Amino acid sequence: DKLRESKVFLRALFDYTPYEDKATPCQEAGLPFRKRNILQVVCQEDATWWQAKRVGDCNLRAGLIPSTQFQERRLRYRMKMGSLPAAAPLKAPLSSLRRSFRLKKERQSAPAEAADPKHTEFLIYEEVTQYVPRPSERPRLIVLIGSLGARINELKQKVIAENPRRYGLAVPHTTRTRRSYEREGVEYHFISKAAFEADIQNRKFIEYGEYKDNLYGTSLESINRVLNQNKVCLLDVQPEALKTLRTAEFKPYVIFVRPRIHDGQGKSFGSSSSLSVGLTEEDLVEMSQSAERMEECYGHWVDYVLVKEDLSSAVAELQRALERAQTDPQWVPVSWVR
Numbered sequence: 001d002k003l004r005e006s007k008v009f010l011r012a013l014f015d016y017t018p019y020e021d022k023a024t025p026c027q028e029a030g031l032p033f034r035k036r037n038i039l040q041v042v043c044q045e046d047a048t049w050w051q052a053k054r055v056g057d058c059n060l061r062a063g064l065i066p067s068t069q070f071q072e073r074r075l076r077y078r079m080k081m082g083s084l085p086a087a088a089p090l091k092a093p094l095s096s097l098r099r100s101f102r103l104k105k106e107r108q109s110a111p112a113e114a115a116d117p118k119h120t121e122f123l124i125y126e127e128v129t130q131y132v133p134r135p136s137e138r139p140r141l142i143v144l145i146g147s148l149g150a151r152i153n154e155l156k157q158k159v160i161a162e163n164p165r166r167y168g169l170a171v172p173h174t175t176r177t178r179r180s181y182e183r184e185g186v187e188y189h190f191i192s193k194a195a196f197e198a199d200i201q202n203r204k205f206i207e208y209g210e211y212k213d214n215l216y217g218t219s220l221e222s223i224n225r226v227l228n229q230n231k232v233c234l235l236d237v238q239p240e241a242l243k244t245l246r247t248a249e250f251k252p253y254v255i256f257v258r259p260r261i262h263d264g265q266g267k268s269f270g271s272s273s274s275l276s277v278g279l280t281e282e283d284l285v286e287m288s289q290s291a292e293r294m295e296e297c298y299g300h301w302v303d304y305v306l307v308k309e310d311l312s313s314a315v316a317e318l319q320r321a322l323e324r325a326q327t328d329p330q331w332v333p334v335s336w337v338r
C-alpha cells in the first residue's frame with residue numbers, strides 16, 4: 001500500500017460540499033473541502049470521482065472528490081445553461097469589484113482580459129508541491145491584498161520602518177511633478193508622460209493607473225531591484241496583477257488582510273474598537289461585503305489570511321507570517337519548482 005501512496009497534491013480552488021452535490025454516487029463518501037485546502041489524491045483510477053485526503057487533517061479517511069475533467073464538464077454545462085450560482089468558482093470580472101475599492105486609493109490596474117466576459121477560466125484544482133525556501137535564493141515576493149478598510153499601506157510602512165534592512169518597497173513611477181521634499185528614486189521615479197506611455201507599450205509595468213491626471217505605476221524592474229538586494233519586497237497591488245506575478249521567478253506569497261468586523265447582531269457596531277471608530281453600520285456592512293468579494297474572487301491565490309484587529313497586533317502578526325514565508329516549507333504550484 002505504501003508503494004501506491006500518491007504523490008499528487010492539489011490545492012482546492014473552490015469550496016466543495018458533498019451534501020449539496022446531486023451527482024455524487026454517495027454523499028457520505030464525499031470529502032468536503034474549502035478553497036485553499038491541500039488535498040492528497042490517493043486514487044485517480046475513476047475518470048469522474050477521485051479519492052483524496054485533506055492534508056493536515058487528523059481525519060485520515062479518504063473521500064470522493066470530483067475529478068478535474070468532471071468538474072470542468074459540469075461547470076461548462078451550467079455556464080451554457082446560464083445557471084451558475086453567484087458563488088460559482090469562476091473568476092468574476094473586475095468590474096464587479098470596483099465598488100469595493102471606492103474608499104481605497106483611486107487605483108486601477110492595467111486593463112486586463114478580466115474585463116472580457118468571454119475570458120473565463122474554471123477554478124478547480126492546482127497541482128502543488130512543497131517548496132522549502134533556501135537562503136541562497138532571492139526572497140519570495142510578498143503580495144499584500146486587502147479588502148476595504150484593511151489599510152495595507154500603513155501596515156507595510158510600519159513593517160519596513162522596523163526593519164529597513166530586511167524589508168523594502170518597489171519604488172513606483174509617476175508623471176506628476178516632484179515635490180520639494182521628494183527625491184528621485186526614493187518616493188518615486190519621476191518620468192515624463194511620453195516616457196511613461198512608452199513603458200506601458202513595452203510592458204514594463206505590472207500595473208498602472210491614473211490619479212488626478214497623473215499616471216502612476218509599478219514596474220517589474222523596481223520589484224527586481226529590491227529582491228536583488230536580498231530584501232523582502234512588500235508589494236501592495238490590485239489583485240489582478242497576481243496573474244502576471246505568479247511565476248517561478250517571484251514565487252509570490254500572498255497575504256490577504258481583512259479587517260475584523262464585529263457583527264454580533266449589530267451589538268458591537270460602533271464599539272470603541274480602534275477599527276470601528278467613526279464608522280457607520282453601513283460602512284461596516286460594506287467592509288464585510290468587500291472582504292467576501294475579495295475572498296470569492298481571489299481567495300484561491302491566498303497563502304495567508306490576516307484578520308486585522310488593531311494596528312500593532314496586525315503588524316506583529318504580519319512580521320511573523322513574513323518570516324515564516326521565507327523559512328518554512330510552503331505549498332506552491334509544481335511549475336514553480338520544476
Ligand code: 5GP
Pocket residue numbers: 105106107108109172173176207208209210211216217218
Ligand atoms: P501622491 O501623488 O500623493 O504621491 O499619490 C497619489 C496616489 O497615486 C496614491 O494615493 C495612489 O492612488 C496613486 N499611486 C501611487 N503609487 C501608485 C502605483 O504604483 N500604482 C498605481 N496604480 N497608483 C499609484
